[in-house]
Amino acid sequence: MLEIKNGVVRHNRITRRISPGIEHGEMKFIHGIIIHQTSSNSTTKTLLEYTFSFINHGNGAHFLIDPSGIIYQTARLNRECWHVGRIKSMCATVHSCAPKYQEILHQIDVALKAKKISKEEAWKKN
Numbered sequence: 419m420l421e422i423k424n425g426v427v428r429h430n431r432i433t434r435r436i437s438p439g440i441e442h443g444e445m446k447f448i449h450g451i452i453i454h455q456t457s458s459n460s461t462t463k464t465l466l467e468y469t470f471s472f473i474n475h476g477n478g479a480h481f482l483i484d485p486s487g488i489i490y491q492t493a494r495l496n497r498e499c500w501h502v503g504r505i506k507s508m509c510a511t512v513h514s515c516a517p518k519y520q521e522i523l524h525q526i527d528v529a530l531k532a533k534k535i536s537k538e539e540a541w542k543k544n
Contacts, residue, residue: 422495424494424496425494425495425496425497426491426494426495427491427495431489432481432489432490432491433488433489433490433491434490434491435465435468435469435482435490435491435492436491436492436493436494437465437468437469437471437478437492437493439468439469439470439471439472439476439478440468440471440476440477440478440479440492440493440499440500441493441494441497441498441499442476442497442498442499442500443497443498444496444497444498445495445496445497445498448495452479453508461482461484461485461488461490464482465482465490465492468482468492475500476500477499477500478492478493478499478500479492479493479499480492480493480494480495480499507519507523510523
């Protein structure tokens with residue numbers, strides 16, 4: 419059974435390696451799940467970068483999945499993490515979005531570039 423207490427997941431398949439340096443403020447709402455793909459070829463290197471957050475400017479993710487299947491929780495679920503770069507939809511990355519979804523992504527991009535609204539506001543409108 420999965421248990422979450424104070425933002426920490428307790429489960430026998432999840433190894434806790436919380437790195438406070440990648441946590442930035444309280445996260446009041448969860449709007450979605452973002453799957454990150456790091457450019458690192460080493461889980462150990464990524465965990466060290468999260469531990470010594472000044473290396474990567476405090477960027478990180480809540481979970482890191484090792485190629486062997488080990489799941490590390492690196493930040494509490496009730497804390498924000500900064501993404502390393504601009505978030506991209508997987509369907510946009512592989513050019514497979516349905517036309518309606520592609521239009522929504524375009525509208526979000528236009529609004530964000532014009533700095534009219536935040537990412538959260540953009541998603542709420544669509």
